[in-house]
Amino acid sequence: MTPLRVAIIGLGTVGTGVAKILLEHPDRMIRQAGRPIELKKAIVRDISRPRDITLPESVLSDDVQSVIEDDEIDLAVQLMGGIDPARKIMLSLLKAGKNVVTANKALLCEHGDELFQEARKQNRCIAFEAAVAGGIPIIHALGQSMTANQIVSIEAILNGTSNFILTEMLDKKRTYEDVLKQAQELGYAEADPAMDVDGTDAAQKLVILTQLAFGTKVNLEQFTRSGIDNLNLEDLEYADELGYKIKLLAVSKLINNELELHVQPTLVKKDRPLAAVDGAFNMVAMEGDAVGKTWYSGAGAGQMPTASAVVSDIIDIAIGRAQLGFDQLDLWQKQKPLPVCAADNITSRYYLRFHIEDKPHVFADIAAILGNNDISLASIIQHESSEDNVASNKSSAVQVPLVVMTHRTSRGNLISADKELEQLSSISAQRICLPVAD
């Protein structure tokens, strides 16, 4: 049995997990792949750094060129994050005739077309199960199990950090800042959590899923993305009162042959499976024209779940199955691009929350502006202001929250209403507007 010889580029959390599975379970690898999988190199920046794994001598190296030039290495596991130098290294690996497994969603999102073209030119493949939703096999599901279907919609929770923060805020009645700090201490959130909490990470993953599901090219600039960083606990509580959870939802839907795409904190009815996904878990809800709705959930990140996805790709390549699948993937090339629906034309029900002065006419003014912009109201919550609040605010006008649920309207209508609302001195500057999932 010829072994499959593997190099890991980047021995961080996930890379260490991959090395652990390969080294601790050689028999499992032979049973599943039909041949041994040999870890020949692991490339790191700093060889001297203490690590939480013991590698065979000669495996650890800081010289990526030694992998590129080693013809015995069949497959490179590219686990460097970011765009540069990850992009150049991946191109070199492909040019050197190696198959590549990667978890780098940012790189695939930004430069997928270039990388996939190079792989095809070299008759090699790129496998990327680990790039989206960690241990959940959503790439296999889309690229292989759903091939009988025209995919109709994908709705997904793709960022575990955001979902953890939203869950903790509501369950423990804590502020965003407080929970974010804890998530960083627990290692859920990066030291710089911006890409997680502003929706970028989820949007990059949505780009990959959309290209795979709809065989079309899309990019981050074509759709609205917003994160959880503007949410207050009170919004989670009002949503709860109305029968919803707020989730950072990534949505990709085919409507009248146009793609509707967005990543936004979204109100999801509590009886839907997506609403029940708590903590750092991910879920993808996918609808196909034959299969109907299917749901996939599990750990969306973390060392061993992500390593599980990486190693399943390595085994797929050892068997030769990934190569056959790669040639058929509807990704970055085959179909005509589908038009993306202009953000302003996307319609939805909306949750609006204002802080307004508790005095006559304010609500009438708001209702008039919404009505003039073709936005009709489905329900309203305004609780009585507490006596404390009234007492402590004697000098100034008392601010009270007002929550409005609208009927279906376009984002364009909402934006133009918001411009008018901004002019009302009786409304405070922070106005929250969130879509409600269908």
Place this chain on the structure above:
Amino acid sequence: MTPLRVAIIGLGTVGTGVAKILLEHPDRMIRQAGRPIELKKAIVRDISRPRDITLPESVLSDDVQSVIEDDEIDLAVQLMGGIDPARKIMLSLLKAGKNVVTANKALLCEHGDELFQEARKQNRCIAFEAAVAGGIPIIHALGQSMTANQIVSIEAILNGTSNFILTEMLDKKRTYEDVLKQAQELGYAEADPAMDVDGTDAAQKLVILTQLAFGTKVNLEQFTRSGIDNLNLEDLEYADELGYKIKLLAVSKLINNELELHVQPTLVKKDRPLAAVDGAFNMVAMEGDAVGKTWYSGAGAGQMPTASAVVSDIIDIAIGRAQLGFDQLDLWQKQKPLPVCAADNITSRYYLRFHIEDKPHVFADIAAILGNNDISLASIIQHESSEDNVASNKSSAVQVPLVVMTHRTSRGNLISADKELEQLSSISAQRICLPVAD
């Protein structure tokens, strides 16, 4: 592009769905499979029967031999139910050099080893995504996406009819008999629903999943199976009161290198994803040593969901991917068989429900018997008997329900306690005993 030529054996609900996808979406098939998929034959018992699909001339036939003898046909979709003559036909198809796609779980459960050996001998493959959990791609997930893992446990809702009945009973406060009749009218339940409601269908699917997950041979005789046909609405209601849903749960777990297997109505905590699966849906919760827990759900039966799974297998064979995978499947042959834990040694918490006479000492007698058999009580529900009940039963002793939740104990202890309880004249004959999921 050489087309893949396909014959469908059995044009019932699912067969018609498969034919519809192949005939209505030839472009999709080419895009996904890289070549046309041509429906060359559809074999039925009675050609004259009116059908809800129009087939090209020359496709419909009642002569299965014409498929076996047609060397142009590469692949047979075997959708005949039952064991005979399905088994013989499938062997003939394999011997004639055809790859086979099937949804027949009973046949795979009973004769999988013979069929798989024949397929390997002929260098052909059997694909069976549709045999378990309909449109949910659980066979792909287990056989391909989880290969990096040692599977630790599978807990699944695999019979949509049973789940539909349980959901309707509790939601609408209806009796088992009443809902079963409706399920038959809706087409969810067969005219003879015995295999669905007595746990056999779920057990057959569990055998397939277990063999795939653990690479071991098991059969129906090795484990406890019971169905929902003995449950009363009151049990669903007591479970609800205690914070549980009752689900027909198929369980396969690796504990101390022994397999624990059973199919039983089981109490599942309401906050678990399995408890939230309502109606005719299925869910598989699977735990691997690297990936942790993952969940898969969707339509477990029905024309188009099952056809979606069948067609994804056809496409996999057209690409050549299924063949590579089949050679690696840990199924019916490779590993040493794992021992199956004797039913009496399996431990669990239990829900016990009795109808007892409302008079002194009855509860003390029950508690003594349970205690003598090493069963300790975690909680008890006994509601006051209503005045009506008391009034209408003046002549005889009033029967009241008693519900006991036990701490963890073995099934053996429970059975020996039950033998003693049977002797108590103050307990009515119907005693319900259900495990509680961990």
